[in-house]
Amino acid sequence: MLREMLKDFEAAKQVGERSARGAHWDIFRPDFDRLIRTEALWPRFRQMGVSYRFDDSFHTGNGRGKRDMLPSYAALEEAKPWRFDGRAVQIRIADFMEKVAGLLSWEEVAFLSECRIGSPPAVPIEDRDLKADWNDISQVFFAMQLKKLFELGAGGRDARPVFLEIGAGYGSLAAKLRKLIPNLQCILLDLPEVNAVQRYYLSEAEPGATVLGAAAARDDVAAALDHADYLLLPAAMAGQVPAGHVDLAANIRSFMEMPISVVADYIRTVQRVVKSNGQFFCANALEKTTSGDVVRLGEYPFDENWSMVSPPMPLPWQPHIVALSLRRGAAGDRLRAALDSLTA
Numbered sequence: 001m002l003r004e005m006l007k008d009f010e011a012a013k014q015v016g017e018r019s020a021r022g023a024h025w026d027i028f029r030p031d032f033d034r035l036i037r038t039e040a041l042w043p044r045f046r047q048m049g050v051s052y053r054f055d056d057s058f059h060t061g062n063g064r065g066k067r068d069m070l071p072s073y074a075a076l077e078e079a080k081p082w083r084f085d086g087r088a089v090q091i092r093i094a095d096f097m098e099k100v101a102g103l104l105s106w107e108e109v110a111f112l113s114e115c116r117i118g119s120p121p122a123v124p125i126e127d128r129d130l131k132a133d134w135n136d137i138s139q140v141f142f143a144m145q146l147k148k149l150f151e152l153g154a155g156g157r158d159a160r161p162v163f164l165e166i167g168a169g170y171g172s173l174a175a176k177l178r179k180l181i182p183n184l185q186c187i188l189l190d191l192p193e194v195n196a197v198q199r200y201y202l203s204e205a206e207p208g209a210t211v212l213g214a215a216a217a218r219d220d221v222a223a224a225l226d227h228a229d230y231l232l233l234p235a236a237m238a239g240q241v242p243a244g245h246v247d248l249a250a251n252i253r254s255f256m257e258m259p260i261s262v263v264a265d266y267i268r269t270v271q272r273v274v275k276s277n278g279q280f281f282c283a284n285a286l287e288k289t290t291s292g293d294v295v296r297l298g299e300y301p302f303d304e305n306w307s308m309v310s311p312p313m314p315l316p317w318q319p320h321i322v323a324l325s326l327r328r329g330a331a332g333d334r335l336r337a338a339l340d341s342l343t344a
């Protein structure tokens with residue numbers, strides 16, 4: 001598997017970068033392939049700094065600042081286990097479940113929870129025969145929201161519905177959605193380093209699935225799309241996703257960390273690839289500045305051909321982040337007014 005990860009990483013490098021990463025995501029060293037080659041690291045990647053910034057479990061349960069938690073390459077290559085404060089994680093999970101009461105059940109968590117791959121900091125849940133991982137549990141919440149959206153939308157009745165996620169972290173949401181919608185095709189657009197992590201995660205999560213990446217797609221995206229259950233594409237290949245191919249697109253907690261020009265470019269991509277009557281779930285901070293730009297959800301440049309499936313929903317445990325559920329098609333009447341009302 002590490003060989004496939006490397007092949008995709010090399011292919012993505014040849015494709016090149018389409019745009020600047022911005023201050024928030026300019027964090028990977030150019031020799032990231034060193035980490036890919038470090039075999040001992042991968043079975044523990046979720047308790048190491050590999051998924052720093054795209055896995056909130058990494059800094060949950062420690063009292064230190066996030067920066068202090070970023071280990072050096074030397075520490076990563078030694079693959080030393082990470083000590084975490086399990087009680088703090090338990091408290092955070094209990095608080096989360098309280099906040100999402102009525103929206104997410106323990107049964108849904110039990111069905112979709114995954115806390116094995118990459119040895120995340122999983123903790124036992126009091127009074128239940130269950131262990132959970134903090135970041136994973138938030139992905140369970142999103143999976144259930146997206147399943148509902150699918151049922152309402154264009155893809156709900158398709159034999160092979162298509163999900164596109166831009167900025168997917170290590171890939172857990174896509175894996176959960178395929179558990180809920182087994183014939184779903186998932187296309188993930190991300191940075192090449194994160195695509196590598198996604199390939200590891202998804203190949204472990206679903207060993208029988210066809211996982212393809214830049215090496216397979218670079219010369220023939222159509223053939224890759226014919227075969228892939230998961231297609232992991234570097235950001236620079238966004239233009240190769242065919243028009244009208246996608247039933248449901250999602251961007252969760254990611255546009256908010258990109259430069260404004262990159263967000264605008266991705267919104268054009270989403271508008272091109274989502275089918276008529278398809279949907280877009282966009283959950284981002286009202287305002288965030290870590291990319292170097294002031295990125296405001298209310299100012300995202302959506303065109304006129306979106307309507308709202310439901311009113312904007314602040315995430316119950318992160319109310320500064322608001323989820324928009326949008327449908328592509330006839331001009332919506334209330335989206336502009338709703339966006340204008342979103343102020344930090």
Ligand SMILES: C[S@@+](CC[C@H](N)C(=O)[O-])C[C@H]1O[C@@H](n2cnc3c(N)ncnc32)[C@H](O)[C@@H]1O
Binds near residue numbers: 053190194252254
């Ligand atoms: C904070 S993580 C969010 C992960 C996941 N969606 C969640 O909410 O837990 C942000 C994601 O955006 C990705 N990302 C950053 N810049 C990107 C870009 N220019 N194109 C695509 N993805 C990007 C990161 O690699 C990461 O997967």
